[in-house]
Amino acid sequence: MPQEMEQLMMTFPEHQTDFVRVIRTKPFLIRRRMISVKMNRFVMVLAGLAIFLSGRTLFSADRPNILLIMPDQMRASAMGCDGNPQVKTPHIDQLAARGVHFRNTYANVPVCCSARAILLTGTHAHVNGMIANDLRLREEETTLAELLAAEGYRTGFVGKWHLDGGPRMPGFVPPGPRRQGFAFWAAYECHHQHFSPTYFRDTPDMIRIQKFEPEASCDFALEFLRTQPKDHPFFLAVQLGPPHNPYGAPAKYMQQYPPERIVPPKNWQPGSGLPARGQAKKKPAGAILNRNVPAGGVEEIAAYYAAITAIDDQVGRLVQTLKDLNLEQETIVVFTSDHGDMLGSHGLRLKRKPYDESARVPGIFCCPGQLPSGRAVSTLLSHVDLAPTLLGLLGLSIPKKMQGDNLAAVVRGETEQGPEAVLLQQFVTYLPDNVPAPWRGIVTQRYTYARFENAPWLLFDRRNDPDELHNLVADPMFETLRLELDQQLAALMKKNGDSWSFNNSEFTEEGGGLYKTGTFYRIEDYLNWKKSQPGR
Secondary structure, eight states, X not given: OOHHHHHHHHHOGGGHHHHHXXXXXXXXXXXXXXXXXXXXXXXXXHHHHHHHHHGGGSOGGGSOEEEEEEEESOOTTSSGGGTOSSSOOHHHHHHHHTEEEEEEEEOSSOSHHHHHHHHHHSSOHHHHSOOSTTOBOOTTSOOHXXXXXXXXXXXXXXEEOOOBOSOOSSOOOOSSGGGTTOOEEEEESSOOOTTSOEEBXXXXXXXXXXXXXXXXXXXXXXXXXXTOOTTSOEEEEEXXXXXXSSOOOOHHHHTTOOGGGOOOOTXXXXXXXXXXXXXOOOOOSSSSOOSSSOTTSHHHHHHHHHHHHHHHHHHXXXXXXXXXXXXXXXXXXXXXXXXXXXTTBTTOOSSSSSSHHHHBOOEXXXXXXXXXXXXXXEEEEEHHHHHHHHHHHTTOOXXXXXXXXXXXXXXXXXXXXXXXXXXXXEOXXXXXXXXXXXXXXXXXXXXXXXXXXXXXXXXXXXXXXXXXXXXXXXXGGGHHHHXXXXXXXXXXXXXXXXXXXXXXXXXXXXXXXHHHSOOOSSHHHHHHHHHTSTTO
């Protein structure tokens, strides 16, 4: 604590509790007022007193900025800082080294639209309505962007949106409520044209850019940063398309990963998504075919890593720009992803599964000089916690509707205590992704447990089996543990208002039904529409 703050607390002991609270929740204000402002100690103490007694009336420029960087379908294990020596991520690793790395960060619903809605609203998918891909997020939902805009933040969104529902192409989201609080806009609804991406600004005029999507999106993000007014804080979300399949990257990145040098994970199986011998030929699992590498081999892993290294370069550009603009020590950088990618682990592909490759994602907070550096914590963090945690770091009130935990104290280095468990959910079947029925799961510090409504499914001891090779769910020696986790899962579902009745086992996502036909807020609306259409 600065000496001036100690003097302030001694001079006004009746306000000591208030001073401690503000020191913990608003370290940015202390730095700006007591380090950057040159004045004698007496005047400094009086200035500090005025700041602390003003409480929530502080003008918005005193609050830190937020830069959220979120690639699509990036699993946590695909980073050097997560212990993977094969993938080159020096800039992401530097964020972790200069900040706090939550090694146990999970997507509550490991699929695109649900994850993005949870992250923005701080509520679970059954509360915000986004229980399936390609529904539209209700305009009346309260988002982090809307809350920060109301506090004077300039808000911006760049990249893949995927919250507007309906036809994915062309992908224009008009200014207004459907942008959920974001003002600056350079985005598209959803496509995977990684080498020739299209964007929209505030008109329906499509902008096609002949660059790899992460570089093109970063260009727009730099435009936002370079036009940022000095007297306002900002919240900028940069949501990149890769490393989502089709796997690949520009040649200079692909050349860094010769497939013959790739050592796949212990749980990897070749030929995932390909037909077994004697079966009819079929497309690889998932709607998007590989265009750059063959499916089911280590070539996919090599191309996936190449895309992540390309993303890492753009993370470096963003961080360097913050430095150039003297914003680095005033900006909380958050790096995460919407979900992971099985990529052949356990013989499976893509997402929507409780395995770590699908559900565990990056979780890094960095703000040099303001937040502690060099910390890797095992504290459980999930998407539903991100909005309340960021509001907590800013010293703002957290809406009662938000269901996540405020882990700002963990980010600030005051504790490592967090949730006892994370709730995982999947509400719909999706056969192309090997999801035969809806499921629920729970992740604790040690175990991952998942079940279907009528039967247990998976139980892994991640401490002794980090590759999740040994499913203990039917092992009599672990029956007591399974029953305990089953009770814990039921209690967690009840606490968050979840119910098996929210599931839908009809084929709503297969064949792109939810985005090729119209725009729907609920699965029930789509099914009712489908019944009214003869021949569908």
